[in-house]
Amino acid sequence: MEEPCVHVSDLRKSYGSVQAVDGVSFDIEYGRVFGFLGPNGAGKTTTIKVLTTLVHPTSGTVKIFGKDIVKHQKEIKKKIGVVLQEPSFEANLTVERALELYGLMWGVPSEKRRDRARELLDKFDLASFKGMKNDELSIGQRRRVQVAREFMHDMDLLFLDEPTVGLDPAARRILLDYVKKHVKGGLTVFFTTHIMEEAEYLCDEIAIINRGKIIATDTPAGLKQKYGGVKAVEIKLRDSSAQSVMHIIRPIAGSSSIIETPAESMIRISSADAQEMLMKIIESLSKDAVQIESVSVNPPTLEEVFLAVIDKEEKEA
Numbered sequence: 263m264e265e266p267c268v269h270v271s272d273l274r275k276s277y278g279s280v281q282a283v284d285g286v287s288f289d290i291e292y293g294r295v296f297g298f299l300g301p302n303g304a305g306k307t308t309t310i311k312v313l314t315t316l317v318h319p320t321s322g323t324v325k326i327f328g329k330d331i332v333k334h335q336k337e338i339k340k341k342i343g344v345v346l347q348e349p350s351f352e353a354n355l356t357v358e359r360a361l362e363l364y365g366l367m368w369g370v371p372s373e374k375r376r377d378r379a380r381e382l383l384d385k386f387d388l389a390s391f392k393g394m395k396n397d398e399l400s401i402g403q404r405r406r407v408q409v410a411r412e413f414m415h416d417m418d419l420l421f422l423d424e425p426t427v428g429l430d431p432a433a434r435r436i437l438l439d440y441v442k443k444h445v446k447g448g449l450t451v452f453f454t455t456h457i458m459e460e461a462e463y464l465c466d467e468i469a470i471i472n473r474g475k476i477i478a479t480d481t482p483a484g485l486k487q488k489y490g491g492v493k494a495v496e497i498k499l500r501d502s503s504a505q506s507v508m509h510i511i512r513p514i515a516g517s518s519s520i521i522e523t524p525a526e527s528m529i530r531i532s533s534a535d536a537q538e539m540l541m542k543i544i545e546s547l548s549k550d551a552v553q554i555e556s557v558s559v560n561p562p563t564l565e566e567v568f569l570a571v572i573d574k575e576e577k578e579a
């Protein structure tokens with residue numbers, strides 16, 4: 263069998279007494295998009311930093327392109343790209359110049375550099391501010407430049423750490439589609455996000471990470487199926503606002519996720535025991551003479567699945 267593009271086995275990284283990554287294992291096949299999902303502090307960035315040789319693992323094995331990252335650091339670095347969360351380039355360079363310089367840094371020949379910069383300015387919708395300096399840009403614009411410039415050089419594996427933070431929906435779509443196009447051309451991608459729809463749109467496989475541990479790995483469809491017990495209950499009230507009944511709902515729903523939808527008489531709650539919870543809620547609302555217009559039980563979004571997995575993990579811990 264062919265070696266995977268990325269092989270991670272029992273990876274650990276601690277900072278003093280903090281176990282940032284606590285025994286993580288996974289493989290990524292060539293040409294696939296692997297998504298890492300988890301709340302703040304879960305260990306996503308630390309994993310990326312270890313995999314891109316920016317920090318040393320405390321223990322465990324990481325092989326990229328079949329080679330150990332500690333022993334073959336230089337060789338591996340040549341063929342990977344990484345976009346970290348923290349912006350990292352000169353404040354007074356123009357967008358166009360920043361792309362050019364990045365290409366130069368990677369040893370891209372000058373003609374190719376110019377062509378690429380032109381293509382990226384166009385594809386990432388950056389052309390209209392190519393003459394602006396980095397610190398004159400909005401956060402979203404900077405992020406787009408940061409991702410675009412990574413495509414200045416050829417790479418076999420790309421790490422993207424929450425690349426869409428600060429982007430509007432259109433810019434998000436442009437970025438994800440651009441990445442998708444390169445995946446079709448053979449690029450392998452490691453991607454972190456906390457937005458489920460994005461993971462679903464881009465990833466072939468998703469690992470959910472919480473407190474340094476992977477708590478679920480599957481395809482987006484598989485995750486939905488596995489946590490299919492999770493249902494979203496929607497309750498529409500007749501004459502009361504959702505706000506006015508929260509004191510009744512909250513004690514029953516517990517730590518389940520409650521979404522007070524903009525339609526203010528609507529409450530949406532996701533739970534693994536939706537039926538039972540619903541019965542209790544109906545009973546309590548009737549007792550308080552709150553009138554219910556309608557009730558429906560719906561499939562959860564991936565976001566709700568994610569919350570349920572973490573909720574379950576926390577209860578069992």
Ligand SMILES: Nc1ncnc2c1ncn2[C@@H]1O[C@H](COP(=O)(O)OP(=O)(O)O)[C@@H](O)[C@H]1O
Nearest residue numbers: 277280282300301302303304305306307308309
């Ligand atoms: N350089 C560091 N020194 C000490 N603790 C760190 C450092 N970097 C990250 N951590 C801690 O490690 C944990 C995981 O952080 P991180 O990998 O950044 O999570 P995520 O990217 O999922 O938000 C957090 O508790 C964080 O505070």
Ligand SMILES: [Mg+2]
Nearest residue numbers: 306307308347
């Ligand atoms: Mg992070």
